[in-house]
Amino acid sequence: MAENSTGGTQTLTERQRQIAAAARALLDAEGPEGLTMRRVADALGIKAPSLYKHVPDKTALELLVVAGGFVEVAEALEAATADAAEPLPALAKAYRDYAVAHPHLYRLMNYQPLRRDLLPPGLEERAAMPLLAATGHDGDKARALWAFAHGMVSLEIDGRFPPDADLPAAWKAGLATFV
Amino acid sequence: MAENSTGGTQTLTERQRQIAAAARALLDAEGPEGLTMRRVADALGIKAPSLYKHVPDKTALELLVVAGGFVEVAEALEAATADAAEPLPALAKAYRDYAVAHPHLYRLMNYQPLRRDLLPPGLEERAAMPLLAATGHDGDKARALWAFAHGMVSLEIDGRFPPDADLPAAWKAGLATFV
DNA sequence: GTCTATAGTGGGATAGAC
DNA sequence: GTCTATCCCACTATAGAC
Secondary structure: OOOOOOOOOOOOOHHHHHHHHHHHHHHHHHOHHHOOHHHHHHHHOOOHHHHOOOOOOHHHHHHHHHHHHHHHHHHHHHHHHHHOOOHHHHHHHHHHHHHHHOHHHHHHHHOOOOOHHHOOOOHHHHHHHHHHHHOOOOHHHHHHHHHHHHHHHHHHHOOOOOOOOOHHHHHHHHHHOOO | OOOOOOOOOOOOOHHHHHHHHHHHHHHHHHOHHHOOHHHHHHHHOOOHHHHOOOOOOHHHHHHHHHHHHHHHHHHHHHHHHHHOOOHHHHHHHHHHHHHHHOHHHHHHHHOOOOOHHHOOOOHHHHHHHHHHHHOOOOHHHHHHHHHHHHHHHHHHHOOOOOOOOOHHHHHHHHHHOOO
């Protein structure tokens, strides 16, 4: 394990961290169209071919960004659960806030198969832990809750709810069932 | 209303129906990468530029395909509700079955804003009706149910559930809360 | 309603010199 | 570790002849 270059499982060089950060910034600012090898290179003041000395290909670069997103999501959900008067609504709010704040990253993380084999070990589990805890460690219930939350935020960020839909009310109606 | 050409609200020529059908077949078979003006034209034995005599641009063509999908979804959900011993599980099964059978079409329909202004009037409402009825015409509850179902099927077709996840159990756990 | 020709744009990635 | 040069690919869409 602990491969690098980076075909997987982390420990990054300084340059790799810079590349990932530039890619993340471009994705946040412009969406997936903005995330190209040329644009990332431009942001670092180098030429696109030079990137290939640090990263094997574009999907590896995207995975770096995805991994960063998982860390942030885990931190956000852990923080929301920490004070915990009512864990479920707090968790839901944190999940939604993160997705709405970073819609492009959210899609990159969740709209395609996850390369678990190349992700830092335990990272996905860490991000899922607060959900699991909130359902009394019932895996099926946790997945149902995740699906509900994912459905709500993806329909929101993809602009699929009708303009007049009362989203907070829909969240409440859905969450009520999980208490 | 009743524009054509087609910048909107239906009544198609024979050629337009052929074009939409070819596009749909390509999308089902190869996904969005396969759905290009060249490939659609090829399938009809003509050249890509000729398509522009029948359809203003590619997004208009995609909307034709989306509209066809809504008709099919509406029919599937209506059929599932018809016999109705237990409407909710039947509805969920029909929704899931359709999405899993046509994942590329499902994404085209649901992963981007819906051009309601260009869709045949009443079509979206018709497709939503069975959901609404199943929640006793509670709009917020219906949207929550939709979000749950959408979350489940999109996580499934996008390959985001862990390999060991028990999907039927998650559906059951989620649906239980809506009864 | 079809065609040819073509404009215009963009992308990922490699070879090989320095 | 960076560069230049380059190859490959693909796409949407328009102009104008027939």
